[in-house]
Structure formats: structure tokens, C-alpha cells
Amino acid sequence: MSEMGEIKLLGAAASPFVNRVQFVLNLKSIKYEFMEEDFDNKSELLLTSNPVFKRVPVLIHSNKPPVCESLIIIDYLEETHPDVHKLLPSDPADRAVIRFWAYYIDNEFFPLYGRLRKTPDKEGKEALKKQIIERSQVLEKTFVKFSNGKPYFGGDDVGYLDVVLGCFLGWTKFVGNYNNFKILDEVRQWRNLKLF
Ligand SMILES: N[C@@H](CCC(=O)N[C@@H](CS)C(=O)NCC(=O)O)C(=O)O
Structure with a gap:
């Protein structure tokens, strides 16, 4: 058992938002009990522990909120388990920059996939695909800057942005194949994109 006591994670196996929390629990070797939610029949535990959004993931432990x-x-896990597989840099300014990109991924990049799914017309879909590709190029350039020739955003090891973006890559590949486009294309030109 972790020093946080028994931990429950309310989740859904196919949710990328849940998967990213699972990545971190595993990276930090924190044991937890996974409780699968049925969205058509949400548990009382979910409704009472996340009454505002009624969404997963929710982490529940001891008598804490x-x-x-x-x-x-x-x-929260990074703060409670700072010494095991640190995901964020020590400098607050560097942390703020990383969090900016996490915000970009969650609010500017991934939501376009939901819009692509809901847009029925071909023209609307093509415009969204173009935007997704543009924003993925921004992320690719960010990756080049942070990874500094190493395999991860975090350098030699998995960092915060690897977890935040990594959980979506299965979905982006699936949706890309289904809609006949590719976000990470080794022959696409992006090097002139001015960002930094
Ligand atoms: N911003 C939230 C998004 C969580 C989210 O969208 N969860 C979905 C599963 S992927 C959910 O619980 N959906 C159930 C519902 O909306 O009723 C986070 O980062 O945790």
C-alpha cells in the first residue's frame, strides 16, 4: 500500500484521460485499485466524488477529498511522490512552460478530434484536418526543442508532456487512419514554422 493509503481510481479503460493517470501511477510505482465506470449507469461513488462534471478520472484515497x-x-501525484520518477522540472519557470504546452494539448489540439467526429460535411472535415495537422506541427516543433535530440519531451526519460500527449497517440492514429490523414509525417515540411 502507498503512503497515501488505499487508492482507488475511477476510470474507463478506453479513456485517454484515465490512461494518462494510470501511466503516472505506474511510473511512480503507486499501487491502486481500478474501478471501471459504466457511463450509461454511473456509480454513486462517481456522482458523489465528482458531482460537478461526473467524469473520470477521479482519484480517491483515505479521508481526503x-x-x-x-x-x-x-x-497531485507529482507533489505527493516527488522523488519517484519526477515528471516536471525543478525550476518554477520551466514548469510553467511545460504546463502551457499541456494546456495547448488539452484545449487546442485534442478537442479538434471531437469536432472532426461530429462534423458531417466533407468541406468542414477537410478544414479541421488541416488545423489538426498545423497544430501537430506546432507540437512536433515543441518536441524538437524540449527533447534536445533525445527520445522524449523529458529528454532521456518520460516526462510530463510525454504522458499528456502520449495518451492521445492511439486515438490520433486511429482517427487519422479512419479519415485518411496522418499527423506525424516524416516528409512534411515544418522547419520554417516560427515558434521560438
Ligand atoms: N478534462 C477532463 C476530461 C475527462 C473526460 O472527458 N472524461 C470522459 C471519458 S474520456 C468521461 O468521463 N465521460 C463521461 C461523460 O462525460 O459522461 C480530464 O482531463 O480529466
Whole structure:
């Protein structure tokens, strides 16, 4: 059992937001009990522990208030387990920059996939695909800057942005194949994109 006592994670196996919390629990070797939610019949535990959004993930432990929202849960785990697989840099300014990109991924990049799914007309879909590709290029450039020639955003090891973006990559591949486009294309030109 972790020093946080028994931990329950309310989740859904196919949710990327839940998966990112699972990545972090595993990276930090924190044991937890996974409780699968049925969205058509949400549990009383979910409704009472996240009464505002009624969404997963929710982390529940000991007598503390439940922790909701994936990035808030990850920040919480980073604060409670700072010495095991540190995900964020020590400098507050560097942390702020990383969190800016996490915000970009969650609010500017991934929601376009939901809009693509709901847009029925071909023209609307093509415009969204173009925006997704543009924003993925911004992320690719960010990756080049942070990884500094190493395999991860975090450098030699998995960092915060690897977890935040990584949980979506299965979905982006699936939706890309289904809609016949590719976000990470080795021949696409992006090097002139001015960002930094
Ligand atoms: N911003 C939230 C998003 C969580 C979210 O969208 N969860 C979905 C599963 S992928 C959910 O619980 N959906 C159930 C519902 O909306 O009724 C986070 O980062 O935790």
C-alpha cells in the first residue's frame, strides 16, 4: 500500500484521460485499485466524488477529498511522490512552460478530434484536418526543442508532456487512419514554422 493509503481510481479503460493517470501511477510505482465506470449507469461513488462534471478520472484515497481532472491528479501525484520518477522540472519557470504546452494539448489540439467526429460535411472535415495537422506541427516543433535530440519531451526519460500527449497517440492514429490523414509525417515540411 502507498503512503497515501488505499487508492482507488475511477476510470474507463478506453479513456485517454484515465490512461494518462494510470501511466503516472505506474511510473511512480503507486499501487491502486481500478474501478471501471459504466457511463450509461454511473456509480454513486462517481456522482458523489465528482458531482460537478461526473467524469473520470477521479482519484480517491483515505479521508481526503477526491481529486478530479487528469492534469490535477497528475500534479497531485507529482507533489505527493516527488522523488519517484519526477515528471516536471525543478525550476518554477520551466514548469510553467511545460504546463502551457499541456494546456495547448488539452484545449487546442485534442478537442479538434471531437469536432472532426461530429462534423458531417466533407468541406468542414477537410478544414479541421488541416488545423489538426498545423497544430501537430506546432507540437512536433515543441518536441524538437524540449527533447534536445533525445527520445522524449523529458529528454532521456518520460516526462510530463510525454504522458499528456502520449495518451492521445492511439486515438490520433486511429482517427487519422479512419479519415485518411496522418499527423506525424516524416516528409512534411515544418522547419520554417516560427515558434521560438
Ligand atoms: N478534462 C477532463 C476530461 C475527462 C473526460 O472527458 N472524461 C470522459 C471519458 S474520456 C468521461 O468521463 N465521460 C463521461 C461523460 O462525460 O459522461 C480530464 O482531463 O480529466
